Amino acid sequence: MADLSQVKAGESLPELRVTPDKYLPHRYAGASGDFNPIHIDPEFAKAVGLPGNILHGLYSMAQVARAHTEAAGDPRALRRLSVQFRGMGMPEQEILVTSTVKDASDGRVVTETEAAQGDNRIIRNAEAELELQ
Amino acid sequence: MTVNKDAVGKQWQPVTYEVGLEKLREYARAVGETNPVHLEREAALAAGFREVVAPPMFCVVYSAPAMGPAVLDPEVGINLAAMVHGSQEFVWGEPVCAGDVITTQPRLADGFEKDGRGFYIFQSESTNADGKLTVRGTWTNIVRGV
Numbered sequence: 001m002a003d004l005s006q007v008k009a010g011e012s013l014p015e016l017r018v019t020p021d022k023y024l025p026h027r028y029a030g031a032s033g034d035f036n037p038i039h040i041d042p043e044f045a046k047a048v049g050l051p052g053n054i055l056h057g058l059y060s061m062a063q064v065a066r067a068h069t070e071a072a073g074d075p076r077a078l079r080r081l082s083v084q085f086r087g088m089g090m091p092e093q094e095i096l097v098t099s100t101v102k103d104a105s106d107g108r109v110v111t112e113t114e115a116a117q118g119d120n121r122i123i124r125n126a127e128a129e130l131e132l133q
Numbered sequence: 134m135t136v137n138k139d140a141v142g143k144q145w146q147p148v149t150y151e152v153g154l155e156k157l158r159e160y161a162r163a164v165g166e167t168n169p170v171h172l173e174r175e176a177a178l179a180a181g182f183r184e185v186v187a188p189p190m191f192c193v194v195y196s197a198p199a200m201g202p203a204v205l206d207p208e209v210g211i212n213l214a215a216m217v218h219g220s221q222e223f224v225w226g227e228p229v230c231a232g233d234v235i236t237t238q239p240r241l242a243d244g245f246e247k248d249g250r251g252f253y254i255f256q257s258e259s260t261n262a263d264g265k266l267t268v269r270g271t272w273t274n275i276v277r278g279v
Contacts, residue, residue, distance in 0.1 A: 018165055031156075031163035032194055057218055062164040062190040069189065074180075075170065075228070078189045082222035082271075 004072055004109055004132055013099040013111060016067035020055060020091050028059045055089030060115050060122050067097040067113070068128045077133065083126040093117040099128065107132045136244045136251045140209045147238045148199035152187065154231035160191050177230070184230035192223055192268040196257045199237035200272060203255055209241060211253055212276050219252075219275035226266035234262045242271070251276040 007013070025039045034056055037044040045053045061083050069075045089095065099113035109130040115123040161171035166188050169176035177185045204211060229235060236259065243254040257270040 024163070027163045031160040033197065058190065058193050058221070059164065061221060062188070065188070065190045066164065066166065069168070075168065075186060075189055078225060080222070080224045081189075082220065084220040085218055 004077075004104075004130065005107070007101050007104050007109060009101050009103055011101050013067065013071045013101065013113075015099075016063060016070065016097040017094055018063055019094045020059070020089075022091050024059070024091055025053055025055060028056050032056065032058065034058070050088065052090065055091060055122070057085040057089070057123075060085075060089045060095065063095055064097050064099075064113055064115050064123055064126055064128070067099060068111070068130055071099070072130050072132065074133060077130045078128065079131045080129040081126065083123045085122070086124050087117075087120040087122045089115075089117060089120075089122040095122070102127070136246050136253070137208070137210050138244055140206070140241050141244050142241065143203075143206075143208065144238060144240045145199070145203045145206070147236050149234060149236045150195035150198060152191075152195060152229060152231055152233045152235065154185055156194070157185055157187050157191060157231050160194055161188055164188060164190065182228060182230055184232055187229040187231075189223070189225055189268075191229065192225070192259065192270065195229070195235045196237040196259050196268060196270055199239045199257055200255060203239045203241060204253075204274065209244075209253065211251075211274065215277045216274050217277075218272070220273040222271040224269045226268065227261055227263075229261070229267050233267075235259050235267055249278065 029035045029040050042053045068078050097115045099111040102112050103110040111128045113126045170180045170186050238258045240256050242256040253274045255272040259267045
């Protein structure tokens, strides 16, 4: 765990890497209640012009959140997260979450953060705010 | 089709969600949480929580059910076939633990057209049984070809 009380603007938070397996979208659908077939039915997804069933955007957002709560070591530290959903996330490809400190003062750390699968930036222009206890 | 501004400010029925321990664990496992405060009671209590605590993004599980009727409301008139979830913000308040009862109030905060697309900005405010805010969500849906 990084000591976030010492981080300065321009520094990076520890990156998070996760590879959702083939059936992850099904488990996330059950856990979240979002059974939109574009996430769980490859044939339906292809029929509407997608390359295959795609990850839930809010699953990918949860990985960005997790990168921050794990860096802080406490789920209470995450006060705010705003994201834009752009590229489509695919199962069986590694997600890399990277975060750069934008501002750090008075126990508050604001980061610029994104999630990407290779060159495909699935979450971008995201900003997180951590409050250190 | 144009964005109907008449619906801006409209609120829908609040939706109440009771947070089950196993639902919370199921969600934590699905998103890959390994912090034991999301899985084990002893770890959560030792860290100062009342019960097993939800990961912050569990807020989508308890607040999204309130958003469905708002997004589907014919008075708002969203062309669902052309809609994408463009962006999302959450601002967190009190932690949510197993056994909590959370009430979410949805509202259409804004609607406008930009660059030939329609933007529908919904807000949700979720509070626990003590009336304390647990999360405020801003859900931006974008409709192509308005």
